Amino acid sequence: MDFSLSEEQRLLQESIDRFIEKDYTFTKRQQRLATEMLYDSAIWQQMAEFGWLGLPFSETVGGIGGSLVDAVLLAQGLGKGLVIEPYLAVLLAGRIMERLLGEAASAWLEGVIEGSKVPALAYAEPGSRFAPCWTATSARPVQGGYTLSGQKLLALGAPVAEELLVTARLQGEPGDVQGIGLFAVPAQSRGLQMLAYRMMHGTPGADLLLEDVVVPKEACLAEDVGRALLTVVDEATVVVCGDALGSMEATFWKTLDYVKTRKQFGVPIGSFQVLQHTLVDMFMEVEQSRSITYMAAMQAAGEDPIAAARAASAAKAYVSRAATLVGQKAVQLHGGMGMTEELDIGHYFRRLTMLSSLFGDRDYHVRRFGGLQTTAMD
């Protein structure tokens, strides 16, 4: 049992902190958000040079070979810095490619890892809030290829990607794990309508309408991707817990600072016992979130897929509630100031709200956790 960080992990943390401090201050970020520009190639390039975009991929496909713990530490730093770049899109799209194609994914991943292209995976649909395999989008084989029809929601990074990875059903019914194919669809395809936006925490995302989008045969990257999708979404879920953990840490320490300096009735508001206990509650939620997130990141390294899924759901169920609580309390303790766009606290709150829902909210993951059987408790 060892919870200490390796030298590499400490260096990773330091490099993120330095990056935020130098190139990603709150002021710079706000200026970014004030523009229409969804993508900053200089920043993205920097992230590639740090090796962050290659972190989650094995060395055999040209990645850094980081563990899920490393990915969590990266996300934690980016969450702390309110980074809006779609790094989660890299994880989702890149990991499913690696998992499905193995070494054959190297060529595709090269551009992703060196930062010359942003990838995107579109799997979520309106028919289900969270179940990854609720795929109603259909892929009908036609002469020389397929036509894809359906709707996709909240595809991270899609507005800045040239090519989208889209899940579509080759056979079976929504909810079946079997029968889902993965298709490479150029963003400019005829019949593909992209409704682009920023998500509530600032990252670009899109809803997609596919109406008889024709793709060639080789656009079908794999024919039965359900299991891989579930695994990759579980990994991303744990990483999101890391992001939320970083956001919560920053939110907590900023709030602690605030109550020590803000005066009302002639004393710092942090001298009121009720507010002290509220901060203690926040503190405990942050620490418990840290524990369960690291637990899930470590469990994912194990060989039991059900244990990994249970761990991911346990972590997300816990962190979703904690993120909501910490965000809400932070705004409450900041009073009017917490309600403004001008202060970072509100932006942390929005990020925490987003992350609390992304890849499944508390109710979803509690239910999922309860439904996944284990052989033994210990």
Add this chain to the structure above:
Amino acid sequence: MDFSLSEEQRLLQESIDRFIEKDYTFTKRQQRLATEMLYDSAIWQQMAEFGWLGLPFSETVGGIGGSLVDAVLLAQGLGKGLVIEPYLAVLLAGRIMERLLGEAASAWLEGVIEGSKVPALAYAEPGSRFAPCWTATSARPVQGGYTLSGQKLLALGAPVAEELLVTARLQGEPGDVQGIGLFAVPAQSRGLQMLAYRMMHGTPGADLLLEDVVVPKEACLAEDVGRALLTVVDEATVVVCGDALGSMEATFWKTLDYVKTRKQFGVPIGSFQVLQHTLVDMFMEVEQSRSITYMAAMQAAGEDPIAAARAASAAKAYVSRAATLVGQKAVQLHGGMGMTEELDIGHYFRRLTMLSSLFGDRDYHVRRFGGLQTTAMD
């Protein structure tokens, strides 16, 4: 809209308070509980003389003709005084008799109302925690009567009753509202085993084992009592909310008193803001419980049975949570003293725990409320 009490209602409240103060002090109650005596005929007689045992029955059957609001006010006073007499057994058994037999119940009710006999209704069974019609106990017609077989739980007042009213299934399956008969079974019947005890709040109750208990034909008081049972249990549920309300009021005021006088670190513990807010939370729960209990008592006077059932479930769902919270907080605020049998607070806590569960806990009533449809919200 009128929430004021009538003159009669105020007199009722005063008479209960006087009775508690004079004849039912905590000391006297503790002496009672130290004995094996489950029944105090003098007290019971007094309750009859006050008219309390006849309160919930219409004048046509010899009762006082009180409303459900009156029954709630009575329960509130008895709850405040930690009264352990099985008045709820009178309500359950008496009201189902009145509802099923109408004026024909007068003779049977006479002894109940004048206090010469304690009635008891045994309907709950091990197969379901709370659903009243989950009746698996069977009534098989035999020559000249029936044989009853099955198990009953937590029959209020049963150990001190000479005769038990027992629900048993004539046809259908557990859960069916139809097909349940009501039988008068002498406590001394062959084949009837009574496991007598005090419930956790001190009131006598019993589990019953019926093994081929033979009763004559006329022991079957009615043949299809499911609807009446549901209605009567709903009434008793609202009355239990009244009892819990009274217990919560007493618990709250005693706790408020305690924190004003108990000193730690040189000051009354009630000067700590965190404890002040805890008391405010308790206060709000008591007041909200009062509102929703009176709501349910008034709704029951309406003509819509579904609205009455929804109102009963809403009130019990709310009050069950409030009772648990108020009881737990009161013990916590009393510290070590709250943990002892010597102080009344622990007894209130046990009563609140009992009432929180009786006739359905929060989970059960939330689910039931959500399942009962209404035509409109307003």
Add this chain to the structure above:
Amino acid sequence: MDIDFTKEELAFRDEVRQWLADNVPPEIRKKTSYTIPLTKEEQQGWERILGRKGWLASHWPKEYGGPGWSATQRYLYDVERAFAGAPLPSPFGVSMVGPVIMAYGTTEQKQRYLPKIAAGEEFWCQGYSEPDAGSDLASLKTSAQREGDDYVINGSKIWTTQAHWADRMFCLVRTSQEAKKQRGISFLLLDMKSPGVTIRPIVTIDGHHHLNQVFFDNVRVPVENLVGEEGDGWTVAKHLLQFERTTIAGVADSKKAINNLKELAQEERDGGVIMGDLPDVRRRLAELEIDLLALEYSNFRTLDAVARGESPGPESSLLKIKGTELQQALSQLRLEMGANRSMPWLTDQTLAPPAFRHAATPYFFLRAATIYGGSNEIQKNVIAKMLLGLG
């Protein structure tokens, strides 16, 4: 005890229902039911329609241009108003400064201001909070110095809702530096078009502009705009806080919100199941509806007490605490039901139905409900002190 409405009250309800059905503009009805913020024109346009009908100042006596309704009638009206998809009128005129002028205003002030408020012709805002005085109003610093027949105001107010819409502001200013903290405060009315008034918008975390900071740079206000005596501002403000609390719980709008949620839960599906049949959604809807029932009857009890001449007093803090918590919980459930469909930010370019597309706005803005108007922590202090004798 009795909760039946009389035949007359039910007839009144039907009349109100019919009139609202005929008069609430469809666009407003739609926006309100999805909690899309209204424009100034929409809000004021609707208030003028109400004003012409004489129902805008719904709790005012007839002599000042109100309908003279009973507490029960006001309750019935308010529920019908919410279910008709009509927004609450802005409180600053009809619920706040109006009653204050009735109680403390001069005859001239009454004649000058009340009719325009009741008609929806002048829009007000409230100048209380300051950057360094949030919940601690007694330490406010904006000064009003007497110069001839004018006060000259310097300083700043913050969190001023709809200041950018307002014709007038009522505010608390410091007219004496020497008197004891609270005794140096006065209650003034001012014209927002006065020279020296500037407004800085404050965008809130829902991404919208409701709030402002207002700066006063030698703003001259005639002495006749003082309400009550100089130095009595604290007393006047406290009267206002006590006055009209019958709608503080927000019961009518929460009833409408839960009704909308129940309908939505029947319309939408998750994984092939009607959302209203998912155990978690069903449970949470039932829990919130039960909490609302308790709150509604607590509100009735307060109304009944007021009708019998008792003061609502600190019990209204309970209504505020529980009411705002419920509003927040309802907005949170809608956001969580929407999930992926509620996460795009401030855009109509999504595949989500409007109820989900706009779910984030109330969720974020309603965080203010437990902060403004005396935070819920302060409300608990009030109950502890005033009702429980603690502290």
Add this chain to the structure above:
Amino acid sequence: MDIDFTKEELAFRDEVRQWLADNVPPEIRKKTSYTIPLTKEEQQGWERILGRKGWLASHWPKEYGGPGWSATQRYLYDVERAFAGAPLPSPFGVSMVGPVIMAYGTTEQKQRYLPKIAAGEEFWCQGYSEPDAGSDLASLKTSAQREGDDYVINGSKIWTTQAHWADRMFCLVRTSQEAKKQRGISFLLLDMKSPGVTIRPIVTIDGHHHLNQVFFDNVRVPVENLVGEEGDGWTVAKHLLQFERTTIAGVADSKKAINNLKELAQEERDGGVIMGDLPDVRRRLAELEIDLLALEYSNFRTLDAVARGESPGPESSLLKIKGTELQQALSQLRLEMGANRSMPWLTDQTLAPPAFRHAATPYFFLRAATIYGGSNEIQKNVIAKMLLGLG
């Protein structure tokens, strides 16, 4: 980061598991799994079995008769112990006074007391709280006056767990009225059979007798029973509070409890449905299991920090708060699953299975978990002050 156990650790676990399977008396196993209170004979009998094996003082170094286990081994042992249905040893000897004597005791004290504690041959109790000093220990009044080679003790201690079983008590007494409040306190060991000691049982709301009030009427204690210097009692007691917190979270027993609940939920039915399939039961079990996972890993993190030589410090307050809340929630769920079957009071005369028949005992007694040993409110004050720098 790494949570895998080594091969050696897993072998250790297997050895422990086997020994416990062979040595925990069946009657104790049964009672513990239903949380039926043990008799003195049962508790002490089991502790002596453990003592003979050398595992009673499981976190003691070898030199004092402990097994010299690592933190990981102790954790593994504790989980096995809980799953084998063995009770926690009474903490007063092995976890409290033992470590204090190791740190502050004289050579004579070590030789006199430690072997008997490690062997389970002497049973201890703790004399801290007094009727007028609950959480505020510094204001305790029980006095110890020096007379020749003795202290003469007068006063009273309350909430003394198992005083009626105990051979000895360690206690805080006031040895000086003049010194500053905390400086006048000393740490004494006394024989419960000393003349002048009387014990009044306190029955708790679970209906059982665990607690007592202990009265001292001129009780003579030899001066050599002083631990540390006279007036250093506060320092000694604080050391004790900091010492052994690795089991404060109660993770092992909560794991066992949730396992029992899950089995129970599969065995029992409600309305024809397996209880574990009822959405509410299933949700609540899952929520508690998730909370327990978070707590378990917080506990691991603390163990790891301690193993690396860091002090657990105020973080252990988190473990105490979350651990006790979880214990209470688990006991409450069992009671609520039992419902009608858990409501008969202190009787075996019911139709309920034992797990439901005995559900009320832990529910009521565990209310003490958030009161004793520094109430959870006090723990939060500690975190606020020590970790967050507030107040």
